[in-house]
Amino acid sequence: MNKPNDFFSQLQQNVSDLIANSPAADLEKNMKAFMGQAFTRMDLLTRDEFDTQMALLERALARIAALEQRVQELESQTGKSDSQD
Structure with a gap:
């Protein structure tokens, strides 16, 4: 039987892989770029x-x-x- 930590590590890896291979990764990357540009224009x-x-x-x-x-x-x-x- 797997240890609880192994289970959660595997679950986390599976979720990360799922997100990395989904449109959510592109959305996140685009959102970060958009926010970065907005903050740059704000001269913060x-x-x-x-x-x-x-x-x-x-x-x-x-x-x-x-x-x-x-x-x-x-x-x-x-x-x-x-x-x-």
């Missing part, structure tokens, strides 16, 4: 590209905040020296 980003851009944005925002604080410090120093004159 990968998750890695998105994460990279988010990290760059966060660094830029932190730098802007630091520069704004520095400008305020310089303006307050300039205001003090102007009032002393």
Whole structure:
């Protein structure tokens, strides 16, 4: 008697062979090609590209905040020296 794993492996192989030799395989291949073209036209980003851009944005925002604080410090120093004159 076959082991249950052998039975399921054989069943899976039979189903794979059946699908590979049927119009379903062509349909799947055509659908993947169609979806690939649609996604290409949509100009989508990968998750890695998105994460990279988010990290760059966060660094830029932190730098802007630091520069704004520095400008305020310089303006307050300039205001003090102007009032002393």
